[in-house]
Amino acid sequence: MQSPPADGKAISVEGLGKRFGKVVALDGISFEVAAGAVLGLLGPNGAGKTTTVRILTTILRPDQGRATVLGIDVARNSQAVRERIGLAGQYAAVDENLTGRENLRLIGRLTHQSGSVVKKRAGELIERFGLAAAADRVARTYSGGMRRRLDLAAALIHKPPVLFLDEPTTGLDPASRSELWEVIAELVADGTTLLVTTHYLEEADRLANRIIVIDGGKIIAEGTAAELKSRIGGVVVEVALADQAQAARASAALGAVGTCSLTPGGKTVEIKVSDGTRTLVNVVRILDQERLEPISLAMRESTLDDVFLTLTGHKAASNKAEPAPGGRRRSRWGEG
Amino acid sequence: MTSLGVTPSTIGRRLAWTVSDTLAITWRNLLTLVRLPQLLVFSTIEPVIFVLLFRYVFGGAITVPGVAYVDYLMPGIFVQTVAFGAVNTGVGLAEDLRKGLIERFRSLPMARSAVLAGRTLADLTRDAFVIALMCAVGFAVDFRVHTSAWAFLGAIGLLLLFAFAMTWVFALIGMWTRNAESAGAASFPIMAVLVFASSSFVPTAGMPDWLRAYADHQPVSAAADAARALVLGGPTAGKVLTSVAWSAGIIAVFSPLAVWRYQRSA
Ligand SMILES: Nc1ncnc2c1ncn2[C@@H]1O[C@H](COP(=O)(O)OP(=O)(O)OP(=O)(O)O)[C@@H](O)[C@H]1O
Ligand SMILES: [Mg+2]
Numbered sequence: 345m346q347s348p349p350a351d352g353k354a355i356s357v358e359g360l361g362k363r364f365g366k367v368v369a370l371d372g373i374s375f376e377v378a379a380g381a382v383l384g385l386l387g388p389n390g391a392g393k394t395t396t397v398r399i400l401t402t403i404l405r406p407d408q409g410r411a412t413v414l415g416i417d418v419a420r421n422s423q424a425v426r427e428r429i430g431l432a433g434q435y436a437a438v439d440e441n442l443t444g445r446e447n448l449r450l451i452g453r454l455t456h457q458s459g460s461v462v463k464k465r466a467g468e469l470i471e472r473f474g475l476a477a478a479a480d481r482v483a484r485t486y487s488g489g490m491r492r493r494l495d496l497a498a499a500l501i502h503k504p505p506v507l508f509l510d511e512p513t514t515g516l517d518p519a520s521r522s523e524l525w526e527v528i529a530e531l532v533a534d535g536t537t538l539l540v541t542t543h544y545l546e547e548a549d550r551l552a553n554r555i556i557v558i559d560g561g562k563i564i565a566e567g568t569a570a571e572l573k574s575r576i577g578g579v580v581v582e583v584a585l586a587d588q589a590q591a592a593r594a595s596a597a598l599g600a601v602g603t604c605s606l607t608p609g610g611k612t613v614e615i616k617v618s619d620g621t622r623t624l625v626n627v628v629r630i631l632d633q634e635r636l637e638p639i640s641l642a643m644r645e646s647t648l649d650d651v652f653l654t655l656t657g658h659k660a661a662s663n664k665a666e667p668a669p670g671g672r673r674r675s676r677w678g679e680g
Numbered sequence: 681m682t683s684l685g686v687t688p689s690t691i692g693r694r695l696a697w698t699v700s701d702t703l704a705i706t707w708r709n710l711l712t713l714v715r716l717p718q719l720l721v722f723s724t725i726e727p728v729i730f731v732l733l734f735r736y737v738f739g740g741a742i743t744v745p746g747v748a749y750v751d752y753l754m755p756g757i758f759v760q761t762v763a764f765g766a767v768n769t770g771v772g773l774a775e776d777l778r779k780g781l782i783e784r785f786r787s788l789p790m791a792r793s794a795v796l797a798g799r800t801l802a803d804l805t806r807d808a809f810v811i812a813l814m815c816a817v818g819f820a821v822d823f824r825v826h827t828s829a830w831a832f833l834g835a836i837g838l839l840l841l842f843a844f845a846m847t848w849v850f851a852l853i854g855m856w857t858r859n860a861e862s863a864g865a866a867s868f869p870i871m872a873v874l875v876f877a878s879s880s881f882v883p884t885a886g887m888p889d890w891l892r893a894y895a896d897h898q899p900v901s902a903a904a905d906a907a908r909a910l911v912l913g914g915p916t917a918g919k920v921l922t923s924v925a926w927s928a929g930i931i932a933v934f935s936p937l938a939v940w941r942y943q944r945s946a
Contacts (some may be wrong), residue, residue: 401787426789433787437780439708441715446708453704454790456697482715498784 354379354414354506354537355400361408362395362561369395371561372409377539377554379414382532384552384569385541392561393541394434397510400539401431413506427455430504434511434541436495440484444475444494447483448501455502462501469497472527489520496524500531507531509540513547525550546645549573557655564655573618575654581615581623583631584640597634601626603654616654698791705798706805709772713806723768724810727761728817734881735821744883747912754814754823755835755907756880759900761814762807762843763875769803769847770854770863777858782945793939796855800847807843811836825911835910838923842903845930852938855945874900879908899926 355377362370370392377383385393398404400411402422411418413425438447445466452462470479473493478486483494496512512528513521528551532538542548548555549569557565557572565572583598585591588610595604595613602617617623624643631638713720734742734753744752773796776782785795815823815836825832850867857863877891878884878900884892895901906923909916 398783403783403786423789426787429787431784431787433780433783435780437784439712439781440779441712442708446711450704450708451784451788454701454785454788454794456700456789 351415352379353377353412354381355383355412355539356415357396357400357409357411359409360396360399360406360411362392362399362404362406368561370399370406373558373561373563374409375556375563375566377537379537380532380535381554382538382540382552384548384555385539385558386543386545386548386555387541387558388543390560391558393558394510395561396558397431397433397508397539397541401429401508402426427502428505430499430502430507432492432496432499432507432509432512434514436488436491438483438486438491438494438498441482443480443482444486444490445470445479447494448498451498452501457502465501465503469500473497474523489516492516492520493524496527504536506537507539509538511541511543514543521547545569559655579617579619579623580644581617581627582640582642582644583613583615583627583638584642585611585613585636585638587611590636593634594631594636594638597630597636598627601630694791698794701790701794702797702801705794706801707798709799709802710805713802719768720806720809723765723806724813726764727757727810727814730760731757731814731817731821738881742882748822748824750818750821750823751826751912752883752908753881754818755839755911756878756904757818758811758814758839758907759842759878759904760875760880761810762839763846763900764871765803765807765810766843766846766850767864767867767871768806768850769799770850770852770857770867771860772803773799773851773854774858774860774863777855777945778860782942786943786945792943793935796848796851796935796938796942800844800851803847804840804844808836808840811839826913827911831910831916834920835907838906838910838920839903841927842899842923845899845927845934848931848934848938852934852941855938855941858945874898878904880904899923899930902926 353376358374359372361372399406416424418425448466591611602615739749854863884895902923906919909919
């Protein structure tokens with residue numbers, strides 16, 4: 345494993361800024377990732393996650409600020425950085441006319457390893473990612489999940505000490521998702537430093553030691569998953585009532601339990617709390633005292649929407665254009 | 681860790697990598713031609729139709745003093761074919777950009793020029809194949825070389841150099857337009873002005889003066905005239921030098937521009 349720089353930081357970002365024409369994609373963000381640690385970058389569409397990853401993987405140059413990977417400046421010494429990183433971008437970059445195995449060998453050769461090493465490594469990765477049966481079929485015939493896995497395997501062909509995964513599980517079914525999480529956890533156990541972006545709180549929670557929440561190119565919260573959850577309430581208790589009047593009464597009474605808000609219809613009260621079960625008992629008691637009878641009473645994990653509603657006051661992605669599914673939208677204009 | 685002994689310490693080592701990276705990309709692009717043979721078939725059918733069309737439909741109406749029209753025509757058709765074939769270079773690169781492959785390549789420690797050089801070399805290989813096929817068709821419809829086999833091979837070499845130069849022009853256009861349709865659409869007017877307003881199909885003597893002034897001094901005419909001199913005889917050296925100079929100049933200008941554009945493509 346590449347020895348990390350003296351300060352033990354595998355990734356270090358200082359005041360990074362990037363704009364595309366009038367759009368400010370990154371507005372001065374700073375963070376650090378210790379060697380061997382996992383950082384989750386959480387944020388809605390257009391938050392600046394991909395832009396951050398592109399800068400750190402030397403694909404884009406920052407307008408402002410500085411970033412180093414293993415102590416090496418990404419803008420000034422990009423070639424040395426590229427030797428030490430692996431990237432699986434937001435959209436699986438596989439050559440459809442090559443087989444899975446040929447894809448891996450191509451990337452292996454381009455990382456300047458000997459033919460025999462590449463061959464062996466490609467074979468290992470094909471096994472590990474469950475692609476053995478399809479390895480000698482052209483990638484055109486692969487399902488979305490298989491492409492993702494092939495793409496991730498390609499990022500690992502030269503055993504990079506620092507790995508960047510941009511929304512690695514978007515578009516995967518739950519089974520493939522947890523399989524991929526397992527593989528990623530193994531890599532991390534082997535000492536790989538990882539930066540992973542995601543829309544899912546659950547995913548960041550599962551993979552990362554530390555989470556940074558970004559929105560509009562700025563860091564809006566930072567901490568461990570547990571810290572963030574206690575700050576924003578890890579659990580949401582939903583109390584649905586028959587009409588708006590009852591809901592308003594319930595909301596007032598339940599303020600003692602946690603932060604209450606009414607959903608757009610005005611008939612459901614949402615309470616964000618960190619301890620769901622205890623709250624549920626209290627909620628039932630209070631509703632009973634107030635002689636209010638809920639239509640339903642439910643408890644669910646916080647979603648990204650809840651996080652954003654709490655942190656920014658606006659709903660995630662609600663004021664941003666949703667990307668066309670699967671399209672490589674908006675990066676089409678070049679950055680000049 | 682295998683990737684870490686690789687800091688290029690010598691120029692020789694870096695050069696060796698540039699070559700091996702370029703070959704890896706060339707291999708990948710040639711593999712695409714094997715996997716999608718229709719690409720090759722369609723890029724061959726069109727020039728073959730052109731040969732037959734000019735030979736039998738227009739051939740009767742067009743007379744060129746002192747030489748059978750088919751012999752005049754064939755070098756022109758070759759030039760036209762490799763020039764139009766170069767459009768595929770830009771289209772292919774635009775596709776690679778769209779699919780995110782270029783982004784992945786740019787995160788690898790590979791040589792900056794390799795993606796483009798690998799593409800142009802693969803396209804050059806395709807051109808060589810297409811030209812061989814067209815020669816076969818040409819000979820079947822009475823095309824005759826008036827000089828020697830060596831001069832004929834020289835003409836093929838000259839055409840391939842011209843083809844290579846044109847692929848760099850369209851590599852730049854592909855990296856610029858960033859999508860296959862625009863790359864194709866942007867290429868057509870350029871091709872029309874270069875190929876049809878040239879000596880490829882008819883001598884420039886019959887053109888109005890203003891057009892002739894242009895047609896006599898542009899790279900497609902230069903390549904057609906040089907190839908023609910090599911297969912038909914007559915004054916040759918000056919024409920060959922002019923065409924080689926055009927091709928070398930185009931490569932010298934467009935390859936660095938295309939590589940520069942590649943580095944800025946995200
Ligand atoms: N090449 C580009 N040209 C113009 N604007 C761009 C370009 N790339 C990104 N942007 C803009 O920069 C902002 C941040 O984009 P980025 O792709 O980093 O977001 P993201 O957090 O990855 O979003 P998503 O979750 O949708 O992938 C967006 O407003 C986007 O429109
Ligand atoms: Mg993104």
